[in-house]
Amino acid sequence: MTTTTVDVPKSTLSRIIAAGTHQRVLAFASLIILLIGFSIASPNFMQTSNMLAILQATSVNGVLAIAVTLVIITGGIDLSVGTMMTFCAVITGVVLTYAGMPMIFGIIAAVLTGAICGACSGTFVAKMAIPPFIATLGMMLILKGLSLVISGTRPIYFNDTPGFSEISRGSLIGEVMPALPIPNGVLILFIVAAVAAYILNRTVLGRYCFALGSNEESVRLSGVNTDRWKIAIYALAGAIVGIAGLLIASRLNSAQPALGLGYELEAIAAVVIGGTSLSGGRGTILGSLIGALIMAVLTNGLRVMSVAQEWQTVVTGAIIILAVYADMMRRKKSS
Amino acid sequence: MTTTTVDVPKSTLSRIIAAGTHQRVLAFASLIILLIGFSIASPNFMQTSNMLAILQATSVNGVLAIAVTLVIITGGIDLSVGTMMTFCAVITGVVLTYAGMPMIFGIIAAVLTGAICGACSGTFVAKMAIPPFIATLGMMLILKGLSLVISGTRPIYFNDTPGFSEISRGSLIGEVMPALPIPNGVLILFIVAAVAAYILNRTVLGRYCFALGSNEESVRLSGVNTDRWKIAIYALAGAIVGIAGLLIASRLNSAQPALGLGYELEAIAAVVIGGTSLSGGRGTILGSLIGALIMAVLTNGLRVMSVAQEWQTVVTGAIIILAVYADMMRRKKSS
Amino acid sequence: QDEIYIPLISKGFQHQFWQAVKAGADQAADEYGVRITFEGPDNETMVDRQIDMLAAALANKPAAIGFAALDSQAAIPLLRQAADAGIPVVAFDSGVDSDIPVATATTDNVAAAALAADKMAEFLGGEGKVAVVAHDQTSRTGIDRRDGFLNQMASAYPKIEIVSVQYGAGDQLQSTEVAKAILTANPDLGGMFGTNEGSAIGVVNAVREMGSEGVTIIGYDSGKAQTDAIREGLMAGAITQNPVGIGYETVKAAVAAMNGEELPAIIDTGFYYYDQSNIDDAEIQAVLYD
Amino acid sequence: MTHLVEMKGIEKRFPGVHALKAVQFDLKPGEVHALMGENGAGKSTLMKIMSGIYARDGGEMFVDGNPVSPDSPRAAQDLGIGIIHQELSLMNDLTAAQNVLIGREPRRSFGRLDEAALNAKTAEIFASLNLSMDPRTQVSTQTIARQQLIEIAKALSYNPRVLIMDEPTAALNDTEISELFKVIAKLRADGVGIVYISHRMDEIKRIADRVTILRDGAYIDTVGAAETPLATIIQLMVGREVTQSAPVIPDTSQNPVALEVRHLSRGKEVRDVSFDLRKGEILGFAGLMGAGRTEVARIIFGADPRDSGEILVDGKPVNIRTPHAAVEAGIGYLSEDRKHFGLAVDMTVRANIAMACMAQFTSRAGVLNETAMKDIADKYIGQLGIRTPSDVQQVRLLSGGNQQKVVIAKWLLRDCDVLIFDEPTRGIDVGAKSEIYALLEDLAAQGRAIIVISSELPEVMRLGHRIAVMCEGRLTAILPGGADVTQEQIMEYATQRDTASRFSEEVL
Ligand SMILES: Nc1ncnc2c1ncn2[C@@H]1O[C@H](COP(=O)(O)OP(=O)(O)OP(=O)(O)O)[C@@H](O)[C@H]1O
């Protein structure tokens, strides 16, 4: 058995990059083009304050998109992230406002609630063999109803927990660098993204995400306890959704029980725009982050330009198609 | 190649059934159980008028589910059915009310508009290689915006076209059999279902639906012009959505330009509850019809039982999961 | 069953406004010893879902029906069916274009929004730039409040310029982002009007997060976040309807109609403007919810 | 005489791989031209260029002397070139007939299908292959061997002038192979040119007229099949001499029993199967297609449920319901279907090799040790001669035989006490085969208990210390291995049908 032709150094480098991110993130170019386009179209667009507003607007959807990315890479889907986020916020409200506990318990409650809900979805999918679409659709409805039941269809305000609204609105970075008052919500988004990317690319859990999405049966036949790992992945995604719940609750300084429906579609859209395939096995956190940013820039830019609402929708639809098309073309070329 | 044991007659029969429907429809049992359960729980449930109300409530979602079934069998997804339905209704409104043309032109306009929109989605998917999720998400937004633009964000009423509301509300069957005043909308649903099932199982178009969903690459390598067929399938689905547009416009005697968002999820849910796999290659029209009926019965039954609305949501979610679980179990046993 | 059953089909369910209507209806139901149910679709575009709810309600052979039509024409066949069966229909929140309802308990949203415009103009001294964050582009209440505000501005305050009207679906987060974009595009904005609770709070959030100064905010409806903003001085004032009253009057009218009593065609439940000065008045407190 | 197809100076590069270097090939009407080479030599790539799936980077191609560049499978079909791919690519949800005639369905007016004609036409093709299969059976219910036959039927249905067969017999049994050869003989008589790729050396002598040999993507030679000894061909392929070590059968009768299977049954596929497997022993499993060997293995491994029966590991009964439990109990199973059950083809070679042993490369915090994984992967790449530009190449980009080696590496790494190999050398070249035989014998010598299921009788006979023979779900015999057994003996037991099914056959 002879050795084969060895590859040239250049492609080794690109291969290392590809191995790290599992796929080159090309959506980035679309994002830049959008930013440039809006700056030209509207002089008010490129202000620091507006850039911060866009980042702030990305935070919740970005965190949700990260959660969904994990599930989608396994070949599943999670429709429940929107209402699960609300549910976590409501539980935090119960812990902080109704039970009057200190803030840290509220934070733990949100993440834990998310993880438990995620584990439930995961169990439906893994143990009961329910298609992820149905399992998470069911969870979506169940959690939506339970949020209303638990809160008594009333918002729960966090006025008794001073500092709660700082979780998202305050700016630790701004305290150090007053010139860059990046809100904590954005900071948290980037931390969550970094941790998720690390988990995805450097740990067993991440490896099994990709493996399950690639060929679940072959993973099972390798003696891996696929059920357990699947539940773990859904639970991790749930915990991340819990963080999104904290962010939105902190930003609105209240848990709004009726909110949440529709956020799942936006999160999934961000993931797919970011180049993750809905059939599983491939995907990047960075891509989803950029996908979420593209959506936020698009919405903000059109609003700043004061485009009429109905045309905003039309243009958003068209640009999403174009951005992904441009991506496909670039990907084709580069391969 | 030696002869092997030949299968016994029994399995031949079951194979013929399986070949006809491509999969046994088991969701049916869940539907029956629901019907029985609600009859016991509420004496008012099993009235003719309520059964007709359920059927009427199924008609629009049922037709949408049929359209989505075709696309899902090819391994795609169609998120635009809800707003496309509205768009078709608005175009019909323009033709009938603004332009004052005779009713038949309105009907043709709806179906044609749907087919054209579907062909657009299909082109994005087939020719531009955009993932179906994004292509139809884009279409969803574009059509939503265009409906508002064209209608001037106002409902278009069909008061000038007497008879238009008969399309869905009248009852041809009731005229013949006064004891069974099944609304035309329901009749149309069943006709659409029968035609779609015929196309799916007996024509080349249907064959390529299954083939594309099974292994697109292999179909392409067999020299089939997969792009053209895919566009045709999306266009057919669009035409069916056009019929749904007619039904809803007729039922509301108006084209409501803002309506439509969220209907896609319900239609897809009906399809998946009916046993069609989101990964393509398998599915039945009958299953989707039953899925749509399950959803309608569930919603109606809980309302008739006067369950509090927040609990309705919870119970709906739980029952959807259970119904599909029961299905999976039965399917496992029968295989 | 001798219990008297009156279903109320509303335009929404989860929002605070509708919960307050429900509270009023529950209160009346207690007083008159009837059983009510209260249901509404997820959002105000779902006309056909509301019709399905009405159909399910009719299946239970109710004594009377309360109905807040999303589109008054679409429901007419079912309402006629109810009328034919001798079931009185009371419209609430907005009217039904037909003679079927025996009474309509409603707020004049156009006049209420015009009052908001008057107050806004007063704060701005009759000139400046104003934007509207509305909750819906197509629903009756959305249109009435937007147009009531815009028309009053146009006719009475020609020096006030409406720079932007955008929609946030009544979702607090989305409305926040909408309002922030408006503030970015119009650094010299003088005032903003939020047409319902979610929109108004979105505007407040946006101003808070952007640290904008000199923006006069007028809101609509109540809710804790909004009353807090008014007390803090972040929001200048708000219009409130009398949702509890709407619910109460609807059930009361339904019971009366059931008993064959004569009813006025319109039961105007009124609206109020409140700000820091009168928020604690008993009359205002009675119509606020949180 | 004019060539049917002629290819000159064909070049093909993939990222990191120079797959074909100025390769030439020609095909005459009515000949069987074997294309030989090690795994990854470039055989499939050359044929994919001929059949319009890949575009060539350089060189020329002629059909009937005219220059052509088929840019799609359709274009190649129009030139009369058909191909049976190495990797199965059927539409699993459709029936056999629907697969065979995809794109050419008999139609009636308005695009309506004539299903009866479709099935009849397919039945005809099946009959010409002497294949008994209901055209209406769904493909996904069929074993890969039978799926392969459907692929062959599909290729024949085009009536090609040039038929490329890329390892058509890898999944087939001797009986099916001789049926296929009859078909090939008929085609040859009709003047069809056949390109034949196989790693089963004996087949070359049986049917090939000429042999072209590739090595490392380069053209080596074209020789006559009849006049060239096999050893020469192998040497040309491998570039060195391959020594076939004679098998030694150790006496394992005193070793402790590692695996005991008692009265295993599942439906019609497995009926009351019992056997023992001792440490250090290799038990070969022989049988015809569909005999139930794979099913027995899957049940032992917990991949499929059993109706009844008992499994004992090291004398203790174990309750295995999932493959995870099986691996925990020390049982490993290499599936016969690498694409569906063996590999995550979108992942890297490294990730696939490590898949069954992730715990070994994971820190307590769950962080992966990529360096350790790389070292292991590189070790197996060297040991098994896996031809890949690097260990982070996606498996789907490897040649078929090299993919199979990756699966083998995965299970060698896992190092279970009981290892079940189902068709382990499917698609693997002669050189590598003997390496793998040596590895298996090594493992046995270390005390592992091994089951080898193979459709190649010589392989079962070469490896098996004892040989279990199955027929229609029953274990009909356990024969001694080595020189004590003949092919005829095995075949006798492999066709020993029970009276009941023979009776039902006659009735039908
Ligand atoms: N699409 C591709 N991308 C990258 N490399 C490829 C691709 N296809 C084939 N190769 C490489 O080209 C070489 C030749 O592969 P090919 O499949 O032609 O081998 P083969 O001779 O058919 O081997 P086998 O006997 O194992 O089937 C291999 O090294 C393989 O890894």
Ligand SMILES: Nc1ncnc2c1ncn2[C@@H]1O[C@H](COP(=O)(O)OP(=O)(O)OP(=O)(O)O)[C@@H](O)[C@H]1O
């Ligand atoms: N002639 C046949 N018709 C239908 N199914 C068959 C036939 N032959 C085998 N099968 C299927 O094959 C399975 C049993 O064969 P199994 O794969 O275990 O046999 P095997 O001895 O490993 O043969 P192979 O060489 O095909 O792998 C059963 O599930 C059976 O349904």
Ligand SMILES: [Mg+2]
């Ligand atoms: Mg090959």
Ligand SMILES: [Mg+2]
């Ligand atoms: Mg086998």
